[in-house]
Amino acid sequence: xxxxxxNISKPGSGIYAGxxxxxxxxxxxxxxxxxxxxxxxxxxxxxxxxxFRGGVIWxxxxxxxxxxxxxxxxFGDEPPVLEWTYIGIFWRSxxxxxxxxxxxxIIGFPTAWFIATRSGANKSVWLFLITIPYWVNLLIxxxxxxxxxxxxxxxxxxxxxxxxxxxxxxxxxxxFAVQLGLFYSYLPFMVLPIYASVERYNFALSExxxxxxxxRWETLRxxxxxxxxxxxxxxxxxxxxxxxxxxxAPDLLGGAKTFMIGSLIEEQFKGNAGxxxxxxxxxxxxxxxxxxALGYYARQQNREA
Amino acid sequence: xxxxxxxxxxxxxxxxxxxxFGDFVALxxxxxxxxxxxxxTLLGPSGCGKTTLLRxxxxxxxxxxxxxxxxxxxxxxxxxxxxxxNTVFQQYALFPHMNVTQNVKFGLLRQGVDExxxxxxxxxxxxxxxxxxxxxxxxxxxxxGQQQRVALARALAPNPKVLLLDEPLSALDLKxxxxxxxxxxxxxxxxxxxxVFVTHDQEEALTMSDRIAVINNGQLQQVGSAEEIYExxxxxxxxxxxxxxxxxxxxxxxVSDGKASCSLPGGMAFSCSAADGAITGDGHLSIRPExxxxxxxxxxxxRGTVTRQIYLGTDMHVDVQLEDKGLVKVRVQNSSSMxxxxxxxxxxxxxxxxxxxxxxx
Numbered sequence: 001x002x003x004x005x006x007n008i009s010k011p012g013s014g015i016y017a018g019x020x021x022x023x024x025x026x027x028x029x030x031x032x033x034x035x036x037x038x039x040x041x042x043x044x045x046x047x048x049x050x051x052f053r054g055g056v057i058w059x060x061x062x063x064x065x066x067x068x069x070x071x072x073x074x075f076g077d078e079p080p081v082l083e084w085t086y087i088g089i090f091w092r093s094x095x096x097x098x099x100x101x102x103x104x105x106i107i108g109f110p111t112a113w114f115i116a117t118r119s120g121a122n123k124s125v126w127l128f129l130i131t132i133p134y135w136v137n138l139l140i141x142x143x144x145x146x147x148x149x150x151x152x153x154x155x156x157x158x159x160x161x162x163x164x165x166x167x168x169x170x171x172x173x174x175x176f177a178v179q180l181g182l183f184y185s186y187l188p189f190m191v192l193p194i195y196a197s198v199e200r201y202n203f204a205l206s207e208x209x210x211x212x213x214x215x216r217w218e219t220l221r222x223x224x225x226x227x228x229x230x231x232x233x234x235x236x237x238x239x240x241x242x243x244x245x246x247x248x249a250p251d252l253l254g255g256a257k258t259f260m261i262g263s264l265i266e267e268q269f270k271g272n273a274g275x276x277x278x279x280x281x282x283x284x285x286x287x288x289x290x291x292x293a294l295g296y297y298a299r300q301q302n303r304e305a
Numbered sequence: 306x307x308x309x310x311x312x313x314x315x316x317x318x319x320x321x322x323x324x325x326f327g328d329f330v331a332l333x334x335x336x337x338x339x340x341x342x343x344x345x346t347l348l349g350p351s352g353c354g355k356t357t358l359l360r361x362x363x364x365x366x367x368x369x370x371x372x373x374x375x376x377x378x379x380x381x382x383x384x385x386x387x388x389x390x391n392t393v394f395q396q397y398a399l400f401p402h403m404n405v406t407q408n409v410k411f412g413l414l415r416q417g418v419d420e421x422x423x424x425x426x427x428x429x430x431x432x433x434x435x436x437x438x439x440x441x442x443x444x445x446x447x448x449x450g451q452q453q454r455v456a457l458a459r460a461l462a463p464n465p466k467v468l469l470l471d472e473p474l475s476a477l478d479l480k481x482x483x484x485x486x487x488x489x490x491x492x493x494x495x496x497x498x499x500x501v502f503v504t505h506d507q508e509e510a511l512t513m514s515d516r517i518a519v520i521n522n523g524q525l526q527q528v529g530s531a532e533e534i535y536e537x538x539x540x541x542x543x544x545x546x547x548x549x550x551x552x553x554x555x556x557x558x559x560v561s562d563g564k565a566s567c568s569l570p571g572g573m574a575f576s577c578s579a580a581d582g583a584i585t586g587d588g589h590l591s592i593r594p595e596x597x598x599x600x601x602x603x604x605x606x607x608r609g610t611v612t613r614q615i616y617l618g619t620d621m622h623v624d625v626q627l628e629d630k631g632l633v634k635v636r637v638q639n640s641s642s643m644x645x646x647x648x649x650x651x652x653x654x655x656x657x658x659x660x661x662x663x664x665x666x
Contacts, residue, residue, distance in 0.1 A: 204398035207365050210385040211392045212412030212463065222411075226402045 039287070046280035054274045064281035086264070086282065090289075093260040096175070096250070097243035100182035101190075104239045105232070107183075108190030112231075115191070116198035127195070130188050142181055142248045149177060149253075173255035181249030189238035197231025233297070241290055261286055314341040314376075316467055316499040317362060322371030322381075324357055324523075331357040333523040334371070339467075339501060340516075344493045346502045348510040349520035350546070355503045358520070359469050362501065364388045376466060386415070390467040391460035395475060397452050399444040405431070405455050406440045412463040430458045433492070450481045457489075461496065470502045474509065486513055507547050511535065519543050535593075539580045540665045544591040551597065551633050553590040553607075557663060560585055565663040570629035573606045577661040589664050594636035596660035599623065599646065605653020609633065611646050621645055625652060 046064050048056040066072075069087075070080035115126040133141060149155050149171040156168035171177050205227065209219040225232070247262030254260070261282065268279025317339040324332040331354045339345045347355040360366040362373055364385030373381045380388050391412065400408050406427055413423040431437045434454040444452055453473060460468055470489075474482045490513050493500045504510055510517050511531040519526040519534060519542070527539040538544035541552060555567040555575070565579035567588065577590060602608055612632075613624040623635040623645065633654055637645060646652050 202396075202398065204394055204396060205400060207363075207385070208392070208394060208398040208400070208459075209411070210365075211363060211390075212459070213386045213415035214411070215386060215415075218415060223400060 042280045042283050046277055046284050048277050050275045050277045054269075054276060056276050061277065064275070064277035067275075067278055068281055068285065089259055089264055090261055090285070092258070093244055093262070096178055096182065096258070096260060097240050097246075100179055100186065100243045101236050101240040103179065103183050104187050104190040105236060108187055108235060109194055109232070112191045112194035113198055116195050116201075127192075130191055133184075134188060138185060138248055141184070142252050145181055145184060146172060146177075146252050149180065172253065173257065175254070175258055177253035178250050178258045178260075181253040182243045182246060185246065185249060186239040186243055189242070190235040193234035193238065194228060194231040197228035201227050237294070237297075244290065245286060315339070315374075316341040316343070316376060317501070318372075318374040319358070319362075320372040320374060322358070322361060322373065323369045324354075324361060324366060325369045330523050332361070332368075335520075335523070335525050336371075337518055337525060337528055339499060341499055342497050344490065344500045344502065344513060344515045346504060346510045346514035346517045347520060348504055348507060348517050348546075349526075351505055353520045354523040355505075355520045356471055357523075359392075359471055359501060359503045362388075362467070363390060363392050363469050389465055390469055391463060391465040392469040392471065393453075393456045393460045393473045395472045397444075397456040397473075397476075399452055399455055399459070401444055404441050404443050405436060405447075405458075408444070408455055409459045409462050412459065416463055426462055426464075430462045433461070433495075434458045449476055449478075450485065453477060453485065457492070461492075461498070465498065467499045467501060470500060472503055472505070474504070475506075482509075489513065511547070519546065521546070536660070537578070537580070537662060538591060538664065539582075541589060541591075544662075544664055549594055549634060549636075550591045551594060552664075553592065553631060553633070555588055555590045555663070557583070557585045557588045560663070567663065569607060570627055570631060571607060575606060575656070575658070575661070577656075577658055577663055579663040580665050582665040583663045584665075589666065590656075590661050591664050592656050592661040594622070594634040595620075595638075596657045597633060597635045598655045598657070599625075599635055599637065600653040600655050602651045602653045605655055607633065607654040607656070609652065609654065611648050611650050611652055614645065614648060625654060 045056055047060055047062070049059040049061040049063065051057050066080075067083075069083055071083040072078050072080050111130075115123060115130070118126060147153055151168040151170060151172065155171075156165075159165045160168065171180075201224065205223050206219050209223045210216075214222065244260075245262045245265070246260065247266045250258050250260040251263050251266075265279050265282050265286070268274045268282070269276060315338045319335055319337050319339070322332055322335045323330070333354075335354075335358060347358055349355045357366060361368050361381075364380070364383060364387075368381050371381065372379045375389070400411065403411070409427045409430055410423050413426055414420075418426070427440075428437070431440060434457055436451065436454050436458060439447060439451060439455075442451075444455065447455070453476070456473065473489075474485055477485060486509060489500075489502075502510075502513065511534075514531060516528060516530055517534050518528045521542050527534060527543045529537075534543060534547050538547060538550075544550045544552065553569065555569055557565055557567040559566045560579050560583050563579055563581075564576060565583060565588075566574065566576045567590065569575050569590075575590075607627060609625040609627040611623055612626045613622075615622040619639055621637045621639055623637060625633045625635060627633060635654070
């Protein structure tokens with residue numbers, strides 16, 4: 001493109017932009033020390049041999065990946081067949097995380113819209129209310145949720161008291177409970193980026209659309225959604241990725257039937273029963289899946305721009 | 306039979322429209338008829354209600370009371386997407402993720418026009434505003450003036466009965482603004498669409514409009530052609546807001562048939578035209594600085610001392626402090642061979658009787 005006559009001055013290109021290297025240095029240091037090095041460690045561990053009481057033996061091995069994908073019989077001497085257990089756990093995790101993302105989006109979008117369209121002082125109050133639960137530790141919140149929804153918990157008792165149900169609804173250890181936990185844990189990560197997008201949205205665009213005969217639905221679909229799309233996508237990523245690796249909600253609220261990747265990995269590093277290389281391998285598989293998805297999204301974005 | 310020519314038909318009849326925001330009265334019982342095929346301007350200082358009035362016509366604001374009748378149909382209750390009017394927004398409000406063609410086509414497609422017809426119409430309109438070479442550009446890749454034309458093309462594409470323009474020139478620089486003024490005027494007469502134009506810039510209003518409505522504090526002050534508003538302002542606000550004027554305290558002895566007799570500061574009797582509703586007693590006479598002439602002290606009907614001279618290129622501005630009270634601004638053309646008295650000199654002033662006007666306070 002770059003046709004002649006386009007009068008665009010890029011903000012941030014002047015002398016006030018500063019030197020890129022110096023500005024990036026602190027974050028590169030932190031990312032390097034606390035992200036890249038641990039990830040590399042995991043990568044290395046995933047190719048080592050397991051020590052039976054936790055830890056690793058420094059000897060190259062593909063056992064961890066082999067165990068993830070293939071079953072070789074009880075004694076490991078049969079011909080390999082595809083192992084579905086872990087792939088199944090991954091699939092269930094993706095499904096759970098996807099569902100949680102959709103629920104967060106359905107509730108989070110109108111919430112963010114509502115907050116962003118309040119007047120100045122009210123806006124801060126609503127944002128504050130959204131963040132209040134996050135002042136309490138996630139573990140404590142998840143345990144509270146467990147107490148709230150168990151068979152003899154306040155929710156069931158209240159429902160029976162007002163006469164909606166005669167017997168407690170069994171909620172704990174179901175997919176519903178996991179969804180509730182994930183939704184409750186990650187809703188603000190959906191609300192806040194969408195809020196930021198809506199706040200920047202120029203409402204004159206909605207007026208212009210209505211002026212040009214667009215219905216409310218068409219305005220939402222054709223004008224508002226494209227404008228707030230970056231916030232929606234950021235919110236979806238921020239909910240989906242941690243939901244995928246979550247272990248608190250599935251562990252405490254879900255039980256054995258709703259076992260997810262996060263719990264699988266956590267177990268490998270806990271106590272004496274663990275298998276570090278296997279946990280590391282599962283982590284690497286999860287990480288590469290997320291990276292592939294994000295890379296695909298980034299490429300789509302570049303193509304559109 | 307009625308002819309097809311609707312030249313003086315009323316396009317928009319605004320009937321007793323009021324608009325309240327809480328306790329704040331944005332529009333106070335405004336009634337005005339905007340004619341078909343007219344370049345009609347709503348003029349007033351910021352916060353006067355002119356934009357609110359435009360927005361009630363577009364449908365972005367409900368009226369608190371009153372009717373807005375568009376070619377015989379009361380549209381006051383309709384949502385904006387059901388009103389056959391289109392708007393050019395102050396900051397253009399172009400859809401940032403759509404290119405020029407998509408922006409201009411938007412309204413046509415929403416109206417259910419088929420793709421081929423819409424494309425033809427888009428090309429027509431882009432040609433009209435000379436943007437054909439820019440059809441695939443995004444708004445962010447264009448200058449302010451070009452964006453302004455996209456906004457214009459987008460609003461014109463659905464062929465609205467009335468085009469509403471909300472200070473469309475305010476974001477442009479001076480040179481461009483003057484050029485676009487002419488283009489807009491030309492466009493209006495070419496398309497025959499009724500333009501309702503909002504501005505706070507009196508020069509814009511005077512040079513472009515067929516008629517001007519001056520608004521202040523939510524109330525309609527005066528409606529008329531540029532000449533009527535300038536030459537025969539109705540009240541102090543209009544006289545002051547449009548151009549520069551002198552307000553001279555007078556004592557009015559009689560008013561009849563649009564004529565008034567009064568006595569000037571210093572006691573001289575003077576007769577002049579009077580605005581509808583002017584009354585006897587203490588009043589104000591408005592006279593434009595260029596309609597005051599400097600004469601020798603003995604010949605003037607007012608007397609005073611020159612306190613300031615400002616050189617303005619084509620004109621010279623002279624402040625004269627009256628002997629009794631008040632200051633009179635005088636504008637003298639530089640081309641005149643007349644000697645302009647220096648600061649401190651005593652001078653006489655004459656007022657052109659047909660240019661002086663008794664105002665309603």
